Amino acid sequence: MKYDLEYVLDSALDGVFIVASDRRLVLFNRACEELYDISREDVVDKACWKLSDFQQSCDSISERDGRISYGELGSKKERMVLTHKEGRQVWVETIYTPIFHKESEEIAYVMGVIKDITELKRAEDEKERLQKELITIRSELESKYDFSTIVGNSPQIIQALKLASQVAPQNTTVMLVGESGTGKELLAKAIHYNSPRASRPFVALNCSAFPDTLFESELFGYEKGAFTGADKSKPGKIALASGGTLFLDEVTSMSPTAQVKILRVIQEREYEPLGAVRSKNADIRIIAATNKELESLVNDGVFREDLYYRLFVYPIQLPPLRERMRDLPLLIETLLKKFHHAMGKSVQGVSSEAMEVLMGYSWPGNVRELQNVIERMMILSKGDRIEMSDLPGYLVDSARTRSRRSDSPSEFSDRISLEDSIHKYERGLILKALQKCDNNKTQAANLLGLSRSTFRYKLSKISPELSMRSRVGAESYRRKWK
Ligand SMILES: Nc1ncnc2c1ncn2[C@@H]1O[C@H](COP(=O)(O)OP(=O)(O)OP(=O)(O)O)[C@@H](O)[C@H]1O
Ligand SMILES: [Mg+2]
Structure with missing residues (x-):
């Protein structure tokens, strides 16, 4: 059965063109006209290297001694962007196939099949963008959740x-x-x-x-x-x-x-x-x-x-925050910096009076509660230091009650370092608790809301002799993770 090849190719969705060995364009189907945005009358029977719109495709077909060489053609695939007259850009991919002479091994024609890949290219570009974004987010997360935080x-x-x-x-x-x-x-x-x-x-x-x-x-x-x-x-x-x-x-x-x-x-x-x-x-x-x-x-x-x-x-x-109060100043400093970045408001520190209250509070909500309190105080603070008046009332009352209960020996003065003040305060509380509990360390630890191991550790810092005689913490020591 005879059939009309040009008619069949014109019905194809992909573009098909054929270049003869003298580089003359001999076939250019309807889909090609749309993709290149040129009419076939303007290109068929013309030498393809002379057609500016078609130049790039023809350049891909290498020529040696005036003949198209098979060399690079194989299953050569090529991508390029075509710009239409109204400025629209179309991404295309072309596959070149050599067509040999019936009687010899020489190439008679090269057939190009060209596809519109604009959507595919957009999806690929988006994928690449998302992959880059993912790498950035991951490295941000890694530094955000580093142990140093x-x-x-x-x-x-x-x-x-x-x-x-x-x-x-x-x-x-x-x-x-x-x-x-x-x-x-x-x-x-x-x-x-x-x-x-x-x-x-x-x-x-x-x-x-x-x-x-x-x-x-x-x-x-x-x-x-x-x-x-x-x-x-x-x-x-x-x-x-x-x-x-x-x-x-x-x-x-x-x-x-x-x-x-x-x-x-x-x-x-x-x-x-x-x-x-x-x-x-x-x-x-x-x-x-x-x-x-x-x-x-x-x-x-x-x-x-x-x-x-x-x-x-x-x-x-x-550990709960109340068992590591020496970390409080450092935590406060870090949180002040964090909220400084977030709010653009600079608060340099905490007055010694306010710090004493913060140190005296039991922080049942631990670092999360501290974080909330600092955020609130930063919003309220008018100066560059957090003052007593910026502290939430419940915190002041609770710290005072606690301090009264433990008969605080603390004398917080600007002349001594914060670290010394904390140690002095802690030492007083521990000795006072021991005294109240007739030297029963388990009861003293309970009174201070400390675990027995923490109490024993703290006591060893104050008085190694007292802690040596202590049975406090023996059980926690036996715990398998110690
Ligand atoms: N040592 C720390 N240094 C800095 N920030 C901390 C520290 N511990 C906790 N935080 C902060 O305190 C908040 C509460 O921490 P996180 O959510 O990890 O606590 P959690 O133990 O899981 O609490 P919950 O049992 O209520 O879920 C978070 O914003 C966290 O960043
Ligand atoms: Mg949690």
């Missing part, structure tokens, strides 16, 4: 940072223990961003935020049709954290059912999204956090013992 020089913080930096490069499950606002999530992020998983996501799951049924779908995700209303599939936190870290916050709030589910993920490293027929691999590192005493919850039967042992592989204790 965790402020404090107290031995407890130094110990926590030491343990965290040692475990960061491993895949080990980490358990962060500390009161609310002590920096558990901050430390979890620092561990993640200093681990080989840093370029993959850090995903947090607050275990207390979901009832049983929702917890499962949050954690594992679901397939389309898994339940009424599941009109499309949704990845769970495990899938979202793939290759990275899953942060299980408030892990003690998990229901018994949720505990069983998470235990399986930790043991088998496998899980099934709701409605899925096959198990999936859970490529995650787990960092868990609790603000409750996990051991007692295990003893009370509220928390599974097997899960406890799976999670409590590498515990790190974050």
Whole structure:
């Protein structure tokens, strides 16, 4: 059956053109006319190197001794941008194919097939832009969550940072223990961003935020049709954290059912999204956090013992702020700088009177509470120092009551250094507490709201002899992470 080749090619969506061996353009289909924005009458039967619009395509067809050489042609693919008369730019990709003489190995023609790739190019450019942006964001995150952002020089913080930096490069499950606002999530992020998983996501799951049924779908995700209303599939936190870290916050709030589910993920490293027929691999590192005493919850039967042992592989204790008051001035200084950047308002420091109140407060909300108080004081402050009048009333009252209760021996003077004042203040409180409790160190530690190990440490600094005789902290010493 005879057919009209030109008619067939004119119906093609892609542009097709043919150049003869003398570089004369012999065929130029309708799609080519649109892509090059020229009519075929202006180009067909003309030497293609003389056609300015067509120059670039023809330059790609190399010529040797007046003949088109096969050499570079092979499956040559080329991209270029064509500018139309009205200024519109079209990205095209051309594939050149040599067509040989029937009787010889010489090239008779070269056929070019040309495609509009403007949309593809736009998508590629966007992908490249997003990849660059991702690299910038990642490096910002890495520096934002560096260990150095965790402020404090107290031995407890130094110990926590030491343990965290040692475990960061491993895949080990980490358990962060500390009161609310002590920096558990901050430390979890620092561990993640200093681990080989840093370029993959850090995903947090607050275990207390979901009832049983929702917890499962949050954690594992679901397939389309898994339940009424599941009109499309949704990845769970495990899938979202793939290759990275899953942060299980408030892990003690998990229901018994949720505990069983998470235990399986930790043991088998496998899980099934709701409605899925096959198990999936859970490529995650787990960092868990609790603000409750996990051991007692295990003893009370509220928390599974097997899960406890799976999670409590590498515990790190974050001290409450009241047990590391020597870090307070440094934290305040850092926070003042942070809010200075954010608010553009410069407050250089805190008056000695206001500092004494801040030092006397018990900070139940820890660093988060301190952060909120500093932010508020910065907004209120009229001068370049935070004064007593800028402090929230409840804080002043509470610090005064506390100070009265402990019969504070502190004499805060501008003439002595802050560090000395803190030590003097602390020493007075500890000795006073011991005196009140007839030298019973456990009771004295309780009175001051300190753990026995912290009390013993502080006492050893004041009086090594007193602390040598002390049994205080013996139990905490036996704890496996010490
Ligand atoms: N040592 C620290 N240095 C600097 N900022 C800190 C420190 N500890 C905590 N913060 C800041 O305090 C706030 C609370 O910290 P984070 O959310 O990590 O506490 P958390 O222990 O997870 O509290 P919660 O148990 O209530 O969730 C954050 O803004 C964090 O940046
Ligand atoms: Mg938290």
